[in-house]
Amino acid sequence: MKRTVFAYPYIVWMLIFILAPMLLIVWYAFSKGGSFTLGNLITAFSDPVYMRVLLRSVWIALKATAICLLLGYPIAYLLSAMKKSTASLLYVLFIVPMWMNFLLRTYAWQVLLDKSGILNTLLAFLHLPAQNMLYTESAIMLGTVYNFLPFMILPIYTVLIKLDASLVEAAHDLGANGIITFFKVILPQSIPGIISGITMVFIPAITTFAISRLLGGGKFMLYGDLIENQFITLGKDAWPVGSALSFILLVLVLASMAVMRQAERNAGEEGGILW
Amino acid sequence: MVKKLWGFFKNTYLALMLLFLYAPILVLMVFSFNESKTMGNWTGFSLKWYQALLKDGTIMDALGVTLSVAVISAVVATVLGTLAAIGIHSMHKRRRAVVENISQLPMVNPDLVTGISFMMLFALLGLKGGYVRMLIAHITFNIPYVIFSVLPKLRQSSNQLYEAAMDLGCTPWTALRKVVIPDIMPGIVSGFILSFTLSLDDFVVSWFATSGIQNLSIYIYSIARRGISPKINALSAILFVAVITLLLIVNLKSIREEREAEKQAKKLRA
16 A cells, blocks of 8 residues: 555545635636636726725835834844843743734733723823824734734844854954944844744735724724625625635735745845845 | 943843833733723722633633634644645655645635635535534644644655565554654644644634634634723733743743753853
């Protein structure tokens, strides 16, 4: 008996529950009444509301990713330069929130930002006027950054602790000061970590939908909310356009992954020359 | 002087970032003991939200669903995934590439798209049971993680052991049980743990794939959408303490070992 037989139960499962559902999305996105059409895709692109939501999602995800990188890189760098046992402990502390259900992490900000919430009570205590913080676009941004920051720290830290310390010593011996060493030696070496960090933040950020509902109060739809709305609220009639929207999201995600992979390859090849 | 200032700056930055990450959770926990329903206003210590939580049948049902789906889906995914990995490992190049690429779909796909695709499939199949739907969805997104934790272990282990066992008269099943499985056990275990945690934490796929049944995530979302509820605070506090204790137990061991190693190294240098 050949060993490939062991895979057969899974292959049946895979065809029914992995491949078929994906084909369904493609089928609904490109058909109308059984014949091929681009109409659903055109609707998804030409509707001004859909377009605005798409652009807003990309923009928020980009901003959140940039902020995560700016906040997260220094954290990863400082940890990697510490004594190993201290660093491991702090690293665990920075990563633990990742293991908490993301709805609860988001909910925590709902509590903080609420009109009669803690931050406003604090403001009142300082005799400052209460602010409308919840249900704004900034609240969505904050929630996104808060949720995904550990995903940026994790890969960068992993790359930085593996960095060959003798390279840094060599740079110092050759007369480079701390700043030059950082930009010419450490930063270029950590690019693979930065790239996977960006991927790990940007992709979930662009596909999220619950964060915008809880912190944006449904006022600021993101692409994920739009898709959810098509399927949950509008029902079966909206499947074709909903599938087209999902298809666009999928292509967007795959394209950004391809870009990141290419960037990683380039960094690997010309890391030294680039900087 | 400059060095001291830099050191102070470094520590302050790290402390602020930890504060940013933990303050919301801590505030949530503190106010879960608040008597009043409004968060901004501390009226006195009370355990009443915890009592309400324990009495709430819906939450307990949701917890039951979450745990049972996590256990069952992780077990099924581990069995199917391990067998699949063993089969895939001995496939020819082209077929193997096809199966591996399709298997990566659930890992690459945004959860949202995975969830929606399940929703459409189950509707077309006329599958009504919410629990079965959730279970199938969880097994499906778990299997690839098992396969890709087991495959590297198979690559490290020798093919000849299995052949040898068969030559010595083992049936394929016995050879598998006695020779192959023990060799790849670490991969199987990490695949199982990964599956269990992914299932425990899942919200998006469950939200779309099932109807009429709630796991903890779906319950939290449906309550939080309507605003703040102290019961959710109490629930968060319990879950957070559970998670942090577990992680600290797992990690402290390795940290302590590192400390020991550092001490040893220092002694050697001295």
